[in-house]
Amino acid sequence: MKNHVWRPLIVTAGIVILILLARTVIVPKDFGIGERGYMYGWHRKGNEQDWKNFKVKYQGREYCKDCHSDKLESINKTPHKIIQCENCHGPAGTPDGIMHYDPDKLPKLTIDKSRGLCLRCHYPLPYPTSGRAKIRGIDPAAHNPEVEECVSCHNPHNPMEGLR
Amino acid sequence: MINRRTFLKNAALGIAGVALPLTAFRIIDPRKLMADEAKSGEKVRWVFLVDTYKCVGCGLCVKACKTENEIPYDSSVTRTWVERYVITKDGKFHADTPKGARDGFTTTKIDINEGRFEDIKNSDIEKAYFVPKLCNQCENPPCVQVCPVGATYQTSDGIVLVDRTWCIGCGYCIMGCPYGVRFFHPIYHTAEKCNFCYHRISKGMKTACVQACPFGARKIGNIKDPDDPVTKIIMTERVGVLKEEYGTKPQVFYIGLDKEVR
Numbered sequence: 543m544k545n546h547v548w549r550p551l552i553v554t555a556g557i558v559i560l561i562l563l564a565r566t567v568i569v570p571k572d573f574g575i576g577e578r579g580y581m582y583g584w585h586r587k588g589n590e591q592d593w594k595n596f597k598v599k600y601q602g603r604e605y606c607k608d609c610h611s612d613k614l615e616s617i618n619k620t621p622h623k624i625i626q627c628e629n630c631h632g633p634a635g636t637p638d639g640i641m642h643y644d645p646d647k648l649p650k651l652t653i654d655k656s657r658g659l660c661l662r663c664h665y666p667l668p669y670p671t672s673g674r675a676k677i678r679g680i681d682p683a684a685h686n687p688e689v690e691e692c693v694s695c696h697n698p699h700n701p702m703e704g705l706r
Numbered sequence: 707m708i709n710r711r712t713f714l715k716n717a718a719l720g721i722a723g724v725a726l727p728l729t730a731f732r733i734i735d736p737r738k739l740m741a742d743e744a745k746s747g748e749k750v751r752w753v754f755l756v757d758t759y760k761c762v763g764c765g766l767c768v769k770a771c772k773t774e775n776e777i778p779y780d781s782s783v784t785r786t787w788v789e790r791y792v793i794t795k796d797g798k799f800h801a802d803t804p805k806g807a808r809d810g811f812t813t814t815k816i817d818i819n820e821g822r823f824e825d826i827k828n829s830d831i832e833k834a835y836f837v838p839k840l841c842n843q844c845e846n847p848p849c850v851q852v853c854p855v856g857a858t859y860q861t862s863d864g865i866v867l868v869d870r871t872w873c874i875g876c877g878y879c880i881m882g883c884p885y886g887v888r889f890f891h892p893i894y895h896t897a898e899k900c901n902f903c904y905h906r907i908s909k910g911m912k913t914a915c916v917q918a919c920p921f922g923a924r925k926i927g928n929i930k931d932p933d934d935p936v937t938k939i940i941m942t943e944r945v946g947v948l949k950e951e952y953g954t955k956p957q958v959f960y961i962g963l964d965k966e967v968r
Contacts, residue, residue: 577748577862582850585859589869596905599774600914624920629766633773662764662810663920669792669834671962673921674762682812 599633601641602626606634609643617699630654630698655691657682660698750863751957752902753929755936755945756838758962760923763788763836765810770918772808774903783889784808785900786840786915791966792816794830799966811836837967838924840915841866841887841900842948842956849879849888849899858897864957865904870896884952902926929957 576583606627607614617623628634632651634642640649666679689695695705708716771786772779787806793799802817815823847866850858857872858879868879873896880888880897891898903913907926911917916924927936939945939961946963947956960967 573856576859578860582847582860584856585867586856586869586872589859589867589872590861592869593867593901593904594908596775598906598909598911600770600917602911602917624922625766626918626920629770629918629920633770637776658809658812661812662766663762665810665812667763667811667814667834668828668831669836670831671759671833672762672835673760673923674836677762 597635597637597639599635599637600626600628601634602628605643613699620700620702622698622701630659655693657690657692660692748862749928749930751929752843752864752907753927753936753940754840754843754902754958755925755927755939756958756960757923757925758835758837758960760921761788761836761838762921762923763790763807763811764920765807766918766920767838767915767924768806768808770914771900774906774914777898778892779808781892782806783892783898785887785898786838789837789839789967790816790834791837791964792826792834793832793966794826795832796830800824800826801966807836833964835962835964837960837963838915839885839887839948840958841902842885842954842958843902845955845957846953848882848884848952848954852878852882854878861904865901865907866899867901867904868897868899870894873897884949884954885956 570586570588572587573585574587576585576587603614603626610627613627617625631653634651636649640647642649642651661682663674663677664679665682666677667674669675686695692698697703697706765788768784768787771777772784775785777784782805784806787803788811789801789803790807790811791799791801800816804811804817813823814828815825818824843864843866845864847860850860850866853859854876855872855874857869857874858866859869860866870891875890875895875897877890877897880890883899888897888899890896903911903915906913913924913926916926925936925939927934927940929937929940931937940959943961945959945961947959948963948967949956
């Protein structure tokens with residue numbers, strides 16, 4: 543064959559070899575077919591661990607009970623016992639991994655005292671086949687609209703005890 | 707010119723050919739998933755159970771999810787959300803999910819977008835309920851099939867994850883998901899989705915939304931463990947899944963699904 547056929551062929555082959563070489567450098571070593579096969583499992587294995595290392599923020603009420611047992615005892619006697627502490631008080635862990643119970647740091651939690659938080663459940667929506675219809679509610683426009691926080695009258699840890 | 711014999715032969719073949727792929731869309735069978743354990747040796751397959759009767763639409767799950775998974779709180783995107791369905795006596799159907807129900811539902815007005823609201827009289831309501839939505843962690847995830855770079859994949863325990871370092875942001879998976887659970891992360895600009903709080907469930911914890919739900923409307927379980935309370939409910943009670951006809955084999959099971967829910 544003539545030179546004008548070989549030359550572009552050699553150039554093309556060179557490019558292919560370059561791409562294959564670059565591929566061995568760029569593609570991570572742990573990239574491959576996972577347990578789910580080529581169609582669903584083609585991935586970088588190390589990413590599974592990356593996701594497992596993601597920081598946990600919400601710890602659950604078990605985390606709070608050692609220091610704040612009085613509050614837990616009080617709320618456990620009321621219908622509010624189903625609500626997690628962190629739903630209102632905010633998560634005990636931060637994205638940086640600092641925990642609320644870290645004696646040196648002890649970051650302060652930001653408590654949500656807004657009326658909106660209580661209205662999530664206590665705005666009356668008469669929806670049949672939804673538990674919402676069974677929760678007692680108030681009309682925020684008529685029920686002391688000038689008061690900013692429900693907690694100035696009601697004790698969230700013991701809502702049945704009467705007004706403060 | 708086609709004669710009768712060839713026509714009948716081709717017609718029969720054609721019908722057989724059309725009917726054959728329908729087996730691929732067979733109704734999801736959780737028992738088969740359980741049985742698969744023997745084959746793969748894998749001991750865990752995460753599934754989710756939502757009881758729509760219990761949901762009151764407080765949206766504490768959405769709040770917890772956004773904080774736990776570092777989805778910017780004021781952005782309009784969220785990994786999980788709660789939908790409200792209101793069907794009035796005139797047969798009309800209304801649905802909304804303002805901010806994904808991050809702040810719950812604190813009005814009877816239905817959000818019909820662009821800042822407009824539709825007021826529905828309580829006496830007009832025939833039925834109304836809330837439906838929490840999240841990633842279905844499908845057994846045949848279409849979002850994974852369409853990824854051109856292998857950035858999204860399914861783990862051996864059934865969770866579909868996104869590799870943020872590998873995602874090129876083409877958005878195919880966002881288009882491919884029939885449930886609309888995928889979106890672009892406002893900070894990383896890569897595809898983002900619910901992963902059943904993989905960092906929590908792999909440590910033996912519940913997902914943030916399950917923990918935050920005061921009413922037990924959300925539950926997570928392992929379908930390969932016959933003693934798991936969630937498995938028992940899925941096996942013995944009446945549960946439904948979303949968009950079964952797509953053949954994705956979704957693994958979020960619902961109690962009390964209605965025909966209006968899509």
